[in-house]
Amino acid sequence: MNSENLADRIDHALELYLPGCEAPALTNAMRYCLFAGGKRLRPRLLIASCRMFGGDEQAAMPFACAIEMIHTYSLIHDDLPAMDNDDFRRGKPSCHKQFGEALAILAGDALLNRSFEVMAEACAASEENAVRRAKAMACVGKAAGAYGMVGGQALDINNAKLDESGLARIYDLKTGGLIRAAIVAGYLIATVASDMDIKDTITQVATKLGYAFQIRDDYLDVIKTTKELGKPQGSDAKNSKTTYVTLFGLWQTKQTVNELVADAIRLLNIGAIGFNAQAAPLMDIASEFIISD
Numbered sequence: 001m002n003s004e005n006l007a008d009r010i011d012h013a014l015e016l017y018l019p020g021c022e023a024p025a026l027t028n029a030m031r032y033c034l035f036a037g038g039k040r041l042r043p044r045l046l047i048a049s050c051r052m053f054g055g056d057e058q059a060a061m062p063f064a065c066a067i068e069m070i071h072t073y074s075l076i077h078d079d080l081p082a083m084d085n086d087d088f089r090r091g092k093p094s095c096h097k098q099f100g101e102a103l104a105i106l107a108g109d110a111l112l113n114r115s116f117e118v119m120a121e122a123c124a125a126s127e128e129n130a131v132r133r134a135k136a137m138a139c140v141g142k143a144a145g146a147y148g149m150v151g152g153q154a155l156d157i158n159n160a161k162l163d164e165s166g167l168a169r170i171y172d173l174k175t176g177g178l179i180r181a182a183i184v185a186g187y188l189i190a191t192v193a194s195d196m197d198i199k200d201t202i203t204q205v206a207t208k209l210g211y212a213f214q215i216r217d218d219y220l221d222v223i224k225t226t227k228e229l230g231k232p233q234g235s236d237a238k239n240s241k242t243t244y245v246t247l248f249g250l251w252q253t254k255q256t257v258n259e260l261v262a263d264a265i266r267l268l269n270i271g272a273i274g275f276n277a278q279a280a281p282l283m284d285i286a287s288e289f290i291i292s293d
Contacts, residue, residue, distance in 0.1 A: 176210025
């Protein structure tokens, strides 16, 4: 599964799932952010997981696109002055800087609502797989809301004096939850998933990768330039946030990221036969998290 081609197919599907609406300015704001050049990590994880368990890309694609819409909405709202107050995202002005705060809020709201519309339509489209797909939608919904990403964001508002356990809890909800949901939802959508007693293992894999991704972001926020990041370098320090780097330093952060990724890949290797020997694409994506510098 070529990751570049897959990202292109995801972009094509997103184009189809995001037609114009009655307010052209709102459509422009939604598209500006959704097609700003993201790596499509979460949808790629979802599709790779689904295929690993014997499912097909066509069945997974609506959910993959929905989770990218949710991720994009969260970035729009994260950048707002009331949240992280960031002026740039992916090398371009943030949504509220380009279109104003009101349209940025509405664009985020619209993307979130559209994501559930897309998933609900996918559930209704197949009576045979409706229950499994509904479970996948519920998994994504929980990960995106008060018991996941939004709950983590609420805890993150005042995080200046956190210890490791407090920081880990925020990261597990705020970032890890949606990554975990992508991988578990792929498992739930797959046509043979209900015949395999390995949900706990795939959840462990997803949890390790979610935590690795966020603390890797802490590392990059320190060592990369604003141009390389596509957003202001040092924004965590600007907002006086506790991060994995502030608690443990750069060397330990790098070591922890690479250990978490290695653990996740080891779990996938152990279960490769049970996973229909299709774990390679997911392992390839996991390898992208490794810090090599």
